[in-house]
Amino acid sequence: MAGGNAIRGTRVGAGPMGEAERGETAPRRRIGFWCTQGHETRVAFASDADVPDLWDCPRCGLPAGQDQAAPPPAPRTEPYKTHLAYVRERRSDADGDALLEEALAKLRSRRGA
Template sequence: MGEQDRGFHAERIQVSYWDVMGNETVRNFAANLPEDEIPETIDSPTTGLPAGRDKENPPSVAKLEPYKTHLAYVKERRSEEEAAQLLEEALVQLRARRGTLTK
């Protein structure tokens, strides 16, 4: 069992990341990976906050974006007039399919 069954295991290095709450996350990377390809920050799987490689100075949250619903994103893209026009077009198509189109 081992390498014969599962193949050769590449050399790896472990890199630790810390978030503001003090949680440590360890990621494994290939040992021959250049240093500039190893990310400086990741998203902590525990808290969702950014985590950095410096334990004493973890990255802080740049800006908290409030949760937006799908409707909020739609309202950013459409004016009230456009929304009314799209709704009317959709209702006309629906009524035409159902055979209840009134003029």
């Protein structure tokens, strides 16, 4: 017995889809991008759209360019720096020694030694 729904398995607005209902598609052009791993990505752009110089490769995430013979280099990643490394960039060893002596002097004066 039917559940009282004569239009089963459809949704509102469903029907034969075609260009008559959606309108005509814009003219497009496909542009190829290559990364350093040799992956090719073909992206469709509207014919009057500005094409970017770089595109992220969906496979490896590296930047890809339009020149297959000379793809853009992989970005250089900076190694992780500790807090001490940042402090050493800002201060010299002499500054560090002076600060250490000052802190030790305060500590010794509080202890009464």
